[in-house]
């Protein structure tokens with residue numbers, strides 16, 4: 555089943571971002587270093603126009619360092635874009651972003667008034683943690699689940715900067731479907747709209763393909779099965795996820811696998827790399843599908859009265 559999550563508060567967040575944008579000097583677009591493609595909200599390009607943008611690969615402590623390097627090089631090829639990898643609870647890394655942003659502004663712009671920096675990105679990617687590191691105080695609420703920040707918040711007195719924290723928002727159709735699954739596995743989608751057994755199998759398939767050694771080491775498995783479901787069964791047997799009568803509790807083992815992957819207990823993992831993504835992008839462009847698939851037509855252009863989905867999953871029309 556396709557995963558989509560675009561509840562009313564995200565549509566509102568997007569409108570408020572659009573409203574605040576004219577006064578913004580530069581943008582810190584926070585991406586998840588494990589999924590820089592899937593966590594890059596395609597609506598941001600239209601929202602930011604020509605504002606300078608630093609793409610911040612956050613949670614780089616959880617991602618494969620070599621793949622992150624490749625992503626930085628890939629992203630810096632985009633005109634007007636800088637890219638940096640950080641672990642946002644390391645304040646020195648976060649603070650360097652402000653000076654980089656300042657360097658992107660025309661000199662006359664920075665002299666007379668404070669610099670307004672908007673921090674935006676998908677839910678649970680670490681925006682408020684970045685804000686707290688930049689402000690050197692715990693001023694924005696953070697939490698290990700999506701949709702913690704509910705409204706924009708301005709933080710004054712950060713040197714000559716003003717920081718704007720924003721609620722995380724996704725886009726109406728998470729497409730290709732794998733993007734939705736990666737967002738769900740890494741924690742950007744509410745638990746209420748995902749089927750854990752589904753994303754558990756997705757995570758199992760990904761780990762079998764890309765990180766088999768991590769699986770062997772973490773779950774003490776000498777041989778790995780070929781199929782994701784069989785892998786979940788093998789992990790269930792080792793982690794007390796089997797009910798009476800030998801029935802595997804797939805819900806419980808899926809939750810366990812996803813939780814451990816999110817926490818970095820299987821090591822540093824990257825779920826996508828630039829070459830794979832280039833193939834996907836080329837495929838969408840060739841088929842002329844990009845806008846329609848993403849559900850962006852009315853979402854980017856429309857302001858008032860746009861379609862707003864509730865918390866329930868949206869059926870994928872494709």
Ligand SMILES: Nc1nc2c(ncn2[C@@H]2O[C@H](COP(=O)(O)OP(=O)(O)OP(=O)(O)O)[C@@H](O)[C@H]2O)c(=O)[nH]1
Pocket residue numbers: 612613614615616640641642643675676677678679680681682683684695696697698699700701702703704720721722723
């Ligand atoms: N490992 C790791 N965890 C991080 C990092 N930055 C943030 N986190 C954790 O990610 C979770 C989400 O952080 P928040 O700052 O609340 O994320 P947010 O983007 O503001 O989330 P919303 O307001 O819900 O959109 C928290 O548990 C943070 O501790 C990081 O660099 N590395």
Ligand SMILES: [Mg+2]
Pocket residue numbers: 681682683695696702703720721722
């Ligand atoms: Mg937040």
